Amino acid sequence: MVSFLALLPRALTTFLYAVAALLRFYANTDTIPIQLCPLTILQWSFLAFTLGTTALLANLGLEWHAGNRSRHREIEKRDRADQERERAARHARIQNRFFLLQTRHQLAPSPDTRAALTDFLSFLQEYGE
Template identity: 90%
Template structure:
């Protein structure tokens, strides 16, 4: 139903412009007003043209609004993705700092693992941030 409503202004514009053209170019220009409706065929053509233009402007407004809405959604998605990346980077930095602190703690008790843990600590400090 929503997709049909999106097509309605476009179809209505096309129909009204077709009616305006039909009345304008295929009608006798010397027609008199019909008693039931006090407009000539050329006036009906102008009315159909005016209504078609109104429907066209309504369609342009709807398309503009839909474009702005989708653009705002894309910007919002990009902002969320950037926030998630920042959180993940922050978590990784905290985790790396935790590993460094744990390694420093493990370096203090004994001398036998000192060299290996010192190398590991320097690796984490160099590539962890």
């Protein structure tokens, strides 16, 4: 239904301009009034042209609004992706800092570290081959 409403101003504009052209260029504008209304064919043509221009302006407003809405959606997606990228980079920096601190702590000369490395070396020698 919404897609039909988006096409309505374009179709209406085309129809009204066609009617205006038909009335203006293919009718005798001086002598043939329409019996239901005191307007001449030329006045009917001008009315159809005015209504067509109004429909064209309405269509322009709808297209402008749709373009702004899609542009705002793209900007929002880009901002969200930038925030996610920054969050991932911050997480990676924290993780790298933790890894460095953990490695420094494990390599600090202490009896516990020495014993753990000795056990690990003996494990590698026993099961490494």
